[in-house]
Amino acid sequence: MTKVAAIQMNSLAEPEDNFLQAVALLRHARDQGAVLALLPEMFLSMDGKRYQDLARDMSWVDRLGDVARDLGLWLVAGAVPQPAPDPAEPRVRSACLVFDDQGELVARYDKVHLFDVAVGDSQGQYRESERFCPGDAVVVVDTPAGRLGLSICYDLRFAELYRLLREQGAELLAVPAAFTWKTGAAHWEILLRARAIEQQCYLLAADQCGWHDSRRQTWGHSQIIDPWGTTLAQLEHEPGVVCSNIDLAELQRLRQNMPVVEHRRF
Numbered sequence: 001m002t003k004v005a006a007i008q009m010n011s012l013a014e015p016e017d018n019f020l021q022a023v024a025l026l027r028h029a030r031d032q033g034a035v036l037a038l039l040p041e042m043f044l045s046m047d048g049k050r051y052q053d054l055a056r057d058m059s060w061v062d063r064l065g066d067v068a069r070d071l072g073l074w075l076v077a078g079a080v081p082q083p084a085p086d087p088a089e090p091r092v093r094s095a096c097l098v099f100d101d102q103g104e105l106v107a108r109y110d111k112v113h114l115f116d117v118a119v120g121d122s123q124g125q126y127r128e129s130e131r132f133c134p135g136d137a138v139v140v141v142d143t144p145a146g147r148l149g150l151s152i153c154y155d156l157r158f159a160e161l162y163r164l165l166r167e168q169g170a171e172l173l174a175v176p177a178a179f180t181w182k183t184g185a186a187h188w189e190i191l192l193r194a195r196a197i198e199q200q201c202y203l204l205a206a207d208q209c210g211w212h213d214s215r216r217q218t219w220g221h222s223q224i225i226d227p228w229g230t231t232l233a234q235l236e237h238e239p240g241v242v243c244s245n246i247d248l249a250e251l252q253r254l255r256q257n258m259p260v261v262e263h264r265r266f
Contacts, residue, residue, distance in 0.1 A: 001246065002036075002245065002248075003033045004037070004038075004145050004224065005038070006037070006038050006224060006235075006242045007206050007222070008222040008235045008240050009025065009039070009043050009239050010210040010212070010239050011045060011046045011212065012045075012046060012212060013045055013050065014045070015050065018043055018044050019060075022067075026067060027071060029243060030071045030073050032243045035074060036073070036144065036145045036148075037074070038176055038204050038206040039078040040206040040222070041094070041153050041176045041177050041178040042078075043077070044060065044081075046213070047213075048131050051131055052081070052092060061080070061105065064097065067103075068101060068102075069101065073101055074098070074099065074100055076097075076098050076150075076174050076176070076204075077099065078176025079111065080097055082110070089133050091129075091130075091131055091132055093110040093133060093135060094110065094128070094152060095109065095110050095135075096152055096174065100143075101144075107150065109135065109139035109151070111132065111134065111155065112134050112136065112155060113155045114132055115128045115154040119180055119182050119183055120182065121180055122215040126180075128154075138168060140165055140169055145246060146171035146202070146251075147170055147171045148174055149165030150174050151165070151173065153178060153179060155175075156191045156192070156195065159194075159198060162195045163198075163199065166201065170199065171201055171202065171251055172201060172202045173195060173202070173203045175195075175203060178207065178208040180219065181219050184207070184218065188207070189221065189223070189231070192205050192225055193231070194229075196225040196227055197229040200227040200258070201227055202225065202226055203224070204224055206222045207221060208220070209239060210238075210239075220236060220238070221235060221237075222240075224246075227250075227251050227254050227255075232245075
């Protein structure tokens with residue numbers, strides 16, 4: 001068995017303050033025995049006006065690698081603003097960055113599905129496509145905790161992405177998020193458990209929590225779910241760390257006993 005962790009944060013505007021908060025929580029995860037830890041979406045800042053500057057400043061990537069190396073921890077940096085591949089594109093990418101325990105960047109997933117919706121909360125409209133351009137690749141990476149499939153927040157509503165992750169060998173699914181309070185209360189746990197059950201994968205979900213400014217509030221409830229859909233550990237509405245052991249032998253037994261991939265007809 002291997003222990004993994006999800007980090008729940010209340011990121012505000014200032015990146016340096018949020019970075020120090022993240023490091024302290026990652027150290028706590030390491031001290032609990034986690035070999036891999038997931039940070040939430042936009043953990044460096046929840047202020048969209050700062051994303052261009054964050055994407056231009058590559059020192060943040062170096063610093064995250066240094067943290068992974070210093071802690072001896074595989075770090076899944078939930079979502080960090082990064083430059084788009086096309087230099088003519090004025091928008092940035094929302095990128096999940098995976099660092100190994102030597103501090104090397106070993107994988108990057110750019111968020112495919114952008115949150116352009118009206119949910120009727122204090123924020124009103126969300127238009128991620130104004131600041132972000134979408135990615136177009138499915139990413140799975142080998143880690144000490146198993147083969148990890150990457151996704152970000154709104155991706156959770158698109159089951160076809162997770163089917164592709166399973167087809168590429170995913171055993172553990174990462175869902176860093178900044179789920180709104182309203183949609184989180186209605187759909188967060190239902191969707192997380194559904195994705196874990198459908199794909200017969202462990203699922204690691206790290207969410208933002210609390211108020212980030214006068215209008216934006218996120219749901220929290222970061223958790224770890226097993227392939228049967230059982231929640232192994234969960235936080236509520238405060239920043240913190242949730243840890244659990246995962247057992248890939250048990251995952252394989254479940255897949256052998258209920259071979260749903262073999263039963264698919266479409």
